[in-house]
Amino acid sequence: MTKWKDIFEYIIAQENAMRVPIQVLSGWDFNFREHVRISTLYKHSQFADENDKSNKPFKNIVKPVLNLQYRSEDIDVKDIHIYVDDPEKYHLSFLVKKYHDDVFVLENDLDSYIDQLKESKIDYGGGLSKKLPSQARPEVVALQAIAFCDQADMMGGPIAVRHFFTPDKLREKKGKWDDKAIDDVILASEDSREPDINRDTSVKTPGKYIEVYEIHGTLPLRFLEETDSDEWVSQMQIVAFYRSKEKSENWFVLYKGRESKWPFKLVQRDAIFGRALGAGGVEELFDAQIWTNYDEIRIKELLDAAAKVIFQTGDTAYANRNKIHDMENLEITITEKGEKIEQIPTAAPVNIALFERSVREWYQSAQLIGASTDPLLGMQPPSGTPFRLQERVVQEGKGTHDYRRGKFAKHLEEVYRDWIIPHIAKKIVQGAKFLSELSSQEMQSIAEQISENEVNRRVKEKILNGELILKEEMEELRLKIRSDFQKGGNKKFIEVLKDEMEGVEFKVKIDIAGKQKDLAAVVDSLSNIFRQVLATPQVLNDPRMAKLLNTILESSGFSPIDFGTIPVSPIQGLPPTPDSIGALQQPTRGPVKQLLKV
Numbered sequence: 001m002t003k004w005k006d007i008f009e010y011i012i013a014q015e016n017a018m019r020v021p022i023q024v025l026s027g028w029d030f031n032f033r034e035h036v037r038i039s040t041l042y043k044h045s046q047f048a049d050e051n052d053k054s055n056k057p058f059k060n061i062v063k064p065v066l067n068l069q070y071r072s073e074d075i076d077v078k079d080i081h082i083y084v085d086d087p088e089k090y091h092l093s094f095l096v097k098k099y100h101d102d103v104f105v106l107e108n109d110l111d112s113y114i115d116q117l118k119e120s121k122i123d124y125g126g127g128l129s130k131k132l133p134s135q136a137r138p139e140v141v142a143l144q145a146i147a148f149c150d151q152a153d154m155m156g157g158p159i160a161v162r163h164f165f166t167p168d169k170l171r172e173k174k175g176k177w178d179d180k181a182i183d184d185v186i187l188a189s190e191d192s193r194e195p196d197i198n199r200d201t202s203v204k205t206p207g208k209y210i211e212v213y214e215i216h217g218t219l220p221l222r223f224l225e226e227t228d229s230d231e232w233v234s235q236m237q238i239v240a241f242y243r244s245k246e247k248s249e250n251w252f253v254l255y256k257g258r259e260s261k262w263p264f265k266l267v268q269r270d271a272i273f274g275r276a277l278g279a280g281g282v283e284e285l286f287d288a289q290i291w292t293n294y295d296e297i298r299i300k301e302l303l304d305a306a307a308k309v310i311f312q313t314g315d316t317a318y319a320n321r322n323k324i325h326d327m328e329n330l331e332i333t334i335t336e337k338g339e340k341i342e343q344i345p346t347a348a349p350v351n352i353a354l355f356e357r358s359v360r361e362w363y364q365s366a367q368l369i370g371a372s373t374d375p376l377l378g379m380q381p382p383s384g385t386p387f388r389l390q391e392r393v394v395q396e397g398k399g400t401h402d403y404r405r406g407k408f409a410k411h412l413e414e415v416y417r418d419w420i421i422p423h424i425a426k427k428i429v430q431g432a433k434f435l436s437e438l439s440s441q442e443m444q445s446i447a448e449q450i451s452e453n454e455v456n457r458r459v460k461e462k463i464l465n466g467e468l469i470l471k472e473e474m475e476e477l478r479l480k481i482r483s484d485f486q487k488g489g490n491k492k493f494i495e496v497l498k499d500e501m502e503g504v505e506f507k508v509k510i511d512i513a514g515k516q517k518d519l520a521a522v523v524d525s526l527s528n529i530f531r532q533v534l535a536t537p538q539v540l541n542d543p544r545m546a547k548l549l550n551t552i553l554e555s556s557g558f559s560p561i562d563f564g565t566i567p568v569s570p571i572q573g574l575p576p577t578p579d580s581i582g583a584l585q586q587p588t589r590g591p592v593k594q595l596l597k598v
Helices: 007-018 032-043 062-072 090-108 110-124 167-171 179-188 283-307 352-369 387-397 399-428 440-465 471-487 519-535 537-541 543-555
Strands: 022-025 028-030 080-084 126-130 139-141 146-148 159-165 210-220 232-243 249-258 264-268 310-313 341-344 432-437 491-496 506-510
Touching: 007 146, 007 210, 007 232, 007 249, 032 062, 032 110, 032 283, 062 110, 062 283, 062 352, 062 399, 080 090, 080 399, 090 110, 090 399, 090 432, 090 491, 110 126, 110 139, 110 264, 110 399, 159 167, 167 179, 167 210, 179 232, 179 249, 264 399, 283 352, 399 506, 440 471, 519 537
Parallel strands: none
Antiparallel strands: 022 028, 080 506, 126 139, 126 264, 146 159, 159 210, 210 232, 232 249, 310 341, 432 491
């Protein structure tokens, strides 16, 4: 086993190891840095080879495919449902959900976190999250900033992240890191930085930057303490680095200490055994992009040749007497007697069609690999294509993206369970009051609960006072409370009482099915159902027809519960069941006591 002298020697050794590819399988090599580098360049229309950048076309076929995958595999925070895992307190789920959507998400910008993680996963085949101390929102680690990791199993070894700190930002760490080391490294820093992890280039900057390594993992105990022990412990090291004008390397330890919990989580797009990253969305189009550029370069060369105007003549001294490239329009030129000057035909390169066809074929191949066919890209279908067929093609084309989106949802659920929900639990138990916009269904449900609770309260008072209970009076009160609640609009202040959530256990699920509903198809299905019921409303009085309608709703992707109970008329000839208003009903459970006090 290699025995490094200190943390500095260890960093240098691991950075050098990152330059060497690993073998995934016989004949298949993988290098983390090169994979990230080429993926980034192709995404942004840049050649991987410096020699290809001069006056050559780059037709980007990668970006449209990536953009489609971003849209199709997106998860909105509104699809994330946090609920109370307790039958007796499940009604509190409404408050938790509203607090999460209307307060927590906005305060912590979770939308941006999900988008950044999703794009990293799609672009490079993996997205790395890091838990920040005392913060709810995890950080997405840019893979370009990884100084070193295990190229075969990213979560299987130490990870080092490379940062650049300005002096002011570094001073903010005083009190948390070594104050003297911070002052020393700021004093020694220079106004330049090396953005390339391979240190191939140095960029002159208007201000000073300090290069800082953040290392997490199981490392020798002697990196923390002066000991001869060969023990390895989980630790965190913050090390600053700079190279002086004399090209000597200088190191400072800003912080070191033991670490109890691993702060990283990795999500892979299409996992590959023996690789730190899965198959990336850019990587799977490497060949298509390379050969598309090859064809485009050949087309450009043919067009350049076709654009040349070349003349020929038998007059050997003509070129010496006449400089035709300097001639004005309609200028007269003279040739020897019996000779003439004529243009050589170059305007029709016969092979250009072959390259154009090759470009189309490579683009179609890229679309197939990236599951981004023309219908999904929103392109106009060929004339005469039936609407239902086009709709079916679109739905089938989403299958790959739905599958990957489901895997991404499972990863986010894990992030929520381990990192975000504990933070929400700490916050919400302290109490909160916030403005929320309720949906029409939420308005109706809450209005129903408020009116029912108030009617039950009024019934209780009358019973205790020995007063007569009139059904009409109770019904009038119920309608008035509903009307008053809905008149105020759908924006209501919600208050979570302090300690109301004490000891409550939260869980999370992500509704990936609801996101994929085609709104046009939903409206079409609902319209058909509505027309059928409107044309023959009496069918609802037949239990068999009501059951059939429920089946239609379920087959269309809707829950019959959302449409309420199907009313069935009483059988003719039988007296109606008396309304037992005198019997006190059980109060409706619900999170409405904070919404309105009647």
